Amino acid sequence: MSSSPLVSIITPVYNGESYLSECIESILTQTYQHWEYIIVNNCSTDRTREIIAQYVKQDARIRIHDNEQFVDVIENHNIAFRQISQTGKYCKLVQADDWLYPECIERMVNAAEATPSAGVIGSYCLAGNRVRCDGLPNTTSLISGKDLAKLTLLGNIYLFWSPSCLMIRSDLVRNRNPFYRAPYLHADVDTLYELLHDCDFTFVHQVLSFIRTHEMSMTAQDAKRANTQRLSHLHLLLKFGPAYLDPPEFSSRLSNLWKDYYRSLAITVFDLRKAGFWKHQKAELQTLGYPLNHLRLLYEILLTMIVNPREAARHLKHRLLSKA
Numbered sequence: 001m002s003s004s005p006l007v008s009i010i011t012p013v014y015n016g017e018s019y020l021s022e023c024i025e026s027i028l029t030q031t032y033q034h035w036e037y038i039i040v041n042n043c044s045t046d047r048t049r050e051i052i053a054q055y056v057k058q059d060a061r062i063r064i065h066d067n068e069q070f071v072d073v074i075e076n077h078n079i080a081f082r083q084i085s086q087t088g089k090y091c092k093l094v095q096a097d098d099w100l101y102p103e104c105i106e107r108m109v110n111a112a113e114a115t116p117s118a119g120v121i122g123s124y125c126l127a128g129n130r131v132r133c134d135g136l137p138n139t140t141s142l143i144s145g146k147d148l149a150k151l152t153l154l155g156n157i158y159l160f161w162s163p164s165c166l167m168i169r170s171d172l173v174r175n176r177n178p179f180y181r182a183p184y185l186h187a188d189v190d191t192l193y194e195l196l197h198d199c200d201f202t203f204v205h206q207v208l209s210f211i212r213t214h215e216m217s218m219t220a221q222d223a224k225r226a227n228t229q230r231l232s233h234l235h236l237l238l239k240f241g242p243a244y245l246d247p248p249e250f251s252s253r254l255s256n257l258w259k260d261y262y263r264s265l266a267i268t269v270f271d272l273r274k275a276g277f278w279k280h281q282k283a284e285l286q287t288l289g290y291p292l293n294h295l296r297l298l299y300e301i302l303l304t305m306i307v308n309p310r311e312a313a314r315h316l317k318h319r320l321l322s323k324a
Helices: 020-028 048-058 073-081 104-114 145-153 170-174 187-195 218-226 228-244 247-269 275-288 294-307 309-323
Strands: 007-013 035-041 062-066 090-093 118-127 130-132 167-169 200-211
Touching: 007 020, 007 073, 007 104, 020 035, 020 048, 035 048, 035 073, 048 062, 073 090, 073 187, 090 104, 090 170, 104 118, 104 167, 104 200, 118 187, 145 187, 145 200, 145 228, 167 170, 187 228, 228 247, 228 275, 247 294, 247 309, 294 309
Parallel strands: 007 035, 007 090, 035 062, 118 200
Antiparallel strands: 090 167, 118 130, 118 167
């Protein structure tokens, strides 16, 4: 084991008692044994700390870091990244409600060791009952970081389903403080685009992680409330598109994303969203440098009523019934 690279595993958690034990047990059953496991407790008010303490007693490789005060989700992740060993070679983040298959770390380390130019390692994941992170030909394991960033921005492939699907070279983590620099929930993807400019990506064609999908997760709630997924696509394209795409590709992709955004926004009109939703949309668009285009929105609303009246009626009926 002394000759094997040290893998730093981190789990930032807040009130994770429902699934945390399953997550920790999946680390203990890894076929790869040379790891440290740091769990960052963000002032949890449930049994989270008690659960962690039980496992700390069982295995000396597990340790707990207690935040002195509650922080937001991005800062909690950054605190976790700062805890990794100075001698570790790889960093594996596992969200508290996810878990890893037993061969996950071993397979990822083997792939990384075989491709030294790779700074990020990925694999298929099982998200709920669906396999995600597919699209890369099974004959391809190593891909240029710039090529992958380009394919992702164009919407041709998506291998970044969750941070739990990935492993990152530890020197890349230690060289960024904070590791997640963007203030929004998709800061992990923002960071990946920056990393892939200078390193390659290697992929293990095997399902190695389970990503729990549930309506109460922060990401699911945020996406439902504020249409964040489409806003995130726009933000990432505007920020990284000029670096990875040629002008015609960038222009075409941006046009398609705007079309998709306003079409989705038109549907939300029939959901009778409250003023807070529209205030959020305007604020987010303002940060992108684009005011809300009322004429375009009106056009998409009318188009929806003409082309897809049943869909509009369905949304309106559902909203009215939920209000009742």
